Amino acid sequence: MWNQFRTDxxxxxxxxxxxxxxxxxxxxxxxxxxxxxxxxxxxIVLIHHLPGWDEFYRETARRFSQHGYAVICPNLYERFGxxxxxxxxxxxxxxxxxxxxxxxxxxxxxxxxxxSLPYSNGxxxxxxxxxxxxxxxxxxxxTTSLDAAVDCWGGRVVQSQEELTxxxxxxxxDYTAELSCPLLGLFGEEDQSPSPPQVDQHExxxxxxxxxxEFHRYAGAxxxxxxxxxxxxxxxxxxxxxxxxxxxxxxxxxx
Amino acid sequence: MKPxxxxxxxxxxxxxEQSVFELVIRRLAEGPCxxxxxxxxxxxxxxxxxxxxASTLAAAxxxxxxxxGDIAVQGERLLLAGSART
Numbered sequence: 518m519w520n521q522f523r524t525d526x527x528x529x530x531x532x533x534x535x536x537x538x539x540x541x542x543x544x545x546x547x548x549x550x551x552x553x554x555x556x557x558x559x560x561i562v563l564i565h566h567l568p569g570w571d572e573f574y575r576e577t578a579r580r581f582s583q584h585g586y587a588v589i590c591p592n593l594y595e596r597f598g599x600x601x602x603x604x605x606x607x608x609x610x611x612x613x614x615x616x617x618x619x620x621x622x623x624x625x626x627x628x629x630x631x632x633s634l635p636y637s638n639g640x641x642x643x644x645x646x647x648x649x650x651x652x653x654x655x656x657x658x659x660t661t662s663l664d665a666a667v668d669c670w671g672g673r674v675v676q677s678q679e680e681l682t683x684x685x686x687x688x689x690x691d692y693t694a695e696l697s698c699p700l701l702g703l704f705g706e707e708d709q710s711p712s713p714p715q716v717d718q719h720e721x722x723x724x725x726x727x728x729x730x731e732f733h734r735y736a737g738a739x740x741x742x743x744x745x746x747x748x749x750x751x752x753x754x755x756x757x758x759x760x761x762x763x764x765x766x767x768x769x770x771x772x
Numbered sequence: 773m774k775p776x777x778x779x780x781x782x783x784x785x786x787x788x789e790q791s792v793f794e795l796v797i798r799r800l801a802e803g804p805c806x807x808x809x810x811x812x813x814x815x816x817x818x819x820x821x822x823x824x825x826a827s828t829l830a831a832a833x834x835x836x837x838x839x840x841g842d843i844a845v846q847g848e849r850l851l852l853a854g855s856a857r858t
Contacts, residue, residue: 567784568820603819611822647784672782709775710782740781748788 529553540622556636559770563590564645569606658692665769672710700730705738
């Protein structure tokens with residue numbers, strides 16, 4: 518994955534903010550990134566984390582495009598107004614978070630947008646980290662047209678009755694029977710959300726329902742180990758995790 | 773009360789468990805304060821946290837540090853254990 522390009526090969530990309538019609542027809546901004554050229558390219562819906570639609574996600578979108586993917590990252594916090602990513606995230610948290618129905622609706626719209634593009638190969642995957650990992654699994658269960666899903670340390674896939682809210686009325690694990698595509702899960706063994714027992718519970722549900730999945734647990738890593746802007750970044754585990762993500766998407770989205 | 777480690781991960785807060793404790797100790801090294809003061813320092817460090825999340829994290833950190841004996845709690849007043857008045 519890393520450093521596999523040839524130094525005499527042309528490479529270019531276009532990355533910009535666009536507007537799509539999301540849940541309930543609302544206008545939602547999204548960051549769209551794609552390789553230049555006619556393609557066709559596989560697509561990825563990139564779901565941002567709790568701290569917001571932020572710089573990490575713009576860089577991550579471009580990273581995927583550098584490797585041949587058309588990527589769309591919708592602003593799931595669009596309805597909480599605008600400001601810096603952190604200001605908006607604080608507002609979203611204060612309001613009780615973004616409703617699951619809104620997330621699913623916006624991601625479905627993003628999937629449709631990718632497939633409508635003239636350079637799409639028709640295949641779309643989804644990936645998210647943190648709350649985005651939870652959302653990736655949720656979207657993969659509540660929609661039927663995804664070709665692959667990646668859940669990076671999604672907390673609250675397993676939720677107790679007391680943790681359910683109006684915005685999150687159903688624990689995603691309860692949708693496992695409806696998972697509609699292969700799933701890759703990456704988790705740090707030192708993470709407490711999800712905790713190792715919760716990851717085990719998630720894995721058990723997937724096995725029970727005969728789903729196609731692979732889970733990888735990383736020793737010496739906790740929550741957010743891909744985040745190179747945070748103290749929890751773990752270089753070896755992150756590089757290995759990225760390799761697994763690219764291999765997984767390559768298998769299910771290319772060709 | 774939920775442990776600090778759980779809250780940091782659950783909130784995806786831009787802290788480690790250790791850095792939350794260090795924030796509290798650093799603040800108290802400046803003089804006694806309240807949990808609300810701690811919460812404000814938390815949101816100053818991670819502006820993606822709302823007031824309620826910061827307060828919850830502050831309360832958890834204060835609770836764990838008090839349990840360890842690193843800080844003293846006198847009503848709403850927090851102070852470093854060595855500086856607690858009898």
